[in-house]
Amino acid sequence: MGDVVRAPWNGYFVTGFDTCNQVLRGRDWLAPDLAWQERQEDRKQWEATATREMTTTLARLNAPEHTCQRRSLGNLFDRSTVERLTPDVGHHVDRLLDGLADTLRRGEADFVPAVSEQLPISTIGSWLGIPPEDHPHILEITHDQVFAQELLPTRSQLDVSARATVALRAYFTRLVAERRAEPRQDVLTGWIHTWDAMEPDRRRADEILYRLTMFVTIASLETTATLLTSMTRLLTEPSRWAWLREHPEHVDAALDEVLRYDPPIHINTRIAAEDTVLAGVPIKKDSMIHVLYGAANHDPRRNPDPHVFDIQRGGGHLTFGGGVHYCLGAALARLEARTLLTRMLERFPTLRTASPPEHAPRMVFRRITSLGVAL
Template identity: 50%
Template sequence: MQSSASTTVIDSRTVVALLSRLRSMAGQADPLPLYASLRELGDVVPAPWGGYLVTGHRSCDEVLRSPDWLALDQAWRAQRAEGSRWSTPSSRELEQTLVTLNPPQHTRIRRSVNNIFDRGTLDTLRPTVERVANELLDTLVEHAGDADADFAELVGEQLPVVTVGHWLGLPPEDFDLLRALTHAQAYAQELLPTKRQLRAADHAIRGLREYFTALVARRRAEPGDDVISGWLRAWDTLEPDRAVADEHVYALAMFVVIASLETTSALLTTMVWTFDRHPEQRSWLREHPAAVPDAVEEVLRYDPPLHLTTRYASRDLVLAGVPVPRGEVVHTLLCAANHDPSETPDAHTFDVTRRARHISFGSGIHYCVGASLARLEAGVLLETMLRRLPALRVVAPPTWEPRLAFRRITRLPVSVR
């Protein structure tokens, strides 16, 4: 099927079949063999609908780091056909967020807030994360009793929203709404969303705009020592038009929340599922708790919360020997890259003793702004579970949402006895 990087001829039906299987329940539960099959087709595989799938670690890292490959910004989306997925309200709204901005706009936004989750912020948040993790595990134990409880709903979904909600000073009664809107808007960033999913994303993004514009307006009217008031003060020094400044803060607040909730909740629940399938690794880690940070990195490598990102070529380029014309898109398959045996020996093995290298948080200027916060939450939760719940086990297969980009376990029944 493959002769060389530049002369590869691939039956599109093979690619379609592999992607369809990735969306299935079986594929969600064990995607690694399917990613291995995609890697066998080459580092850069033509996508049946146009563009390319990038499977190799070196090629994915090059796309994510190089300024020649751009995020799907407003200029790119404006060139798509009217009536396409790129003209939907959810797609248009994302044009204002960091994930779709390129320099110089991206640089200006990032500099306005510096390193959002710096060491001082993390040190301040740690006691809250520890307290909330313990409270959520108390709730899990209560619900489990002699039966089983849903870890995804009771813990995995809750810790991120309570943490970021506390940090931003959001009312706890709003947390369920924010979770629901966040999960729905993620469809707009899927690889091939259905019309139903796009309608759900459009509805969610309208709800998010209403919520966060009202939040910014309240903080503008009654500023305090909170994070959002600080962002408003920072933008007032950069932008003379307060309406424009408020719009920047709206987009930033919304982006931080949806990015924190969607990916970290997936990481936390997937972490439990992964350790349940590797009990010897969990037992070793319980005896060596100092290795928890390395274990979190291995979870991120083995099954990242985000499996796919997209870029487009700023000019005619060549990637792994494959010509990619200006404006063409490439989809980096992060999980496939993390399991590239040329980068990670014995990559199919989950091994918490290794110093895992991965691109699960991206690379370059779009490296995840909340990576350090996600690591903090995962590390605290893992250490707490190992200490408090040594008998925690999964008692039924997870329920997965059939996605290709954002991983999501919607239900994970566990027992604590």
């Protein structure tokens, strides 16, 4: 249907790899921020509590606010941090695979609740200092909150999301306050010092700290869980699994092919900063541009025979976005997936998918709720 396709509202879907890339990286395209929402005729559509709260998070800010907040976090997962976190992630993986092995001895196991959902919360939880007893609560409210980031949420989904938003605010505001009262040698204490030095208004500093801590946490959970499940589903096909066991040097390439083939996030929206033309289509200022990551990754001009899963294709993908909003946690997600895959290849030579994945009915965040595996 073309690189730029009209949506049945004030927006366009963008499908081609180069056109999506251009939108993600270009200065003519902005995040749909609060100022844009205020300018919309159908302002009411954006007034739901959960929607407004998400509009104040990092992904929905533009310069100069975005630049300032993003700089305050620095390069979260640079090479030395990833090296430092590697043993910790390894411990979480071993513990979860011990539990999985116990279940597999008795028969089929559901990989999603047993492993995919647990590894991201264990990892981010120990990095940010979220106590393990709170992990189930955080997982639950994150799943509920995500509806507000969907393309066309229903009123009842927005109500579920609103309750989750209130719970997330309460939880992360308290976490910041507790760390302020009892500083540690950890990343959150570092952010508190940074913001206290940058922002004389303590209430505003705490508000930004809440938003950053909450958003980094929720951004890291479902996305990584979906990658871990898709990875297991796609790679445990018996001939691929056997081949990867013989060629563990291709583990990173296999992960990139999983990321290309079935991205955890399918849609990201930008708006036109001015009247412009995109791939020959005139676009009016403030129109929404929905970047379709899956379609970009499956563009045959970029990845020939895109529907063939080929570990050695060396193709490109936009699964972590691009430009100034490029995913801050890509290196952590890769570390978790690499560690898990490597150890599963070693421990479970005959691991296979026993029942097909079940997907939540979503468009933007492609959550997989269940995947049966067996030996």
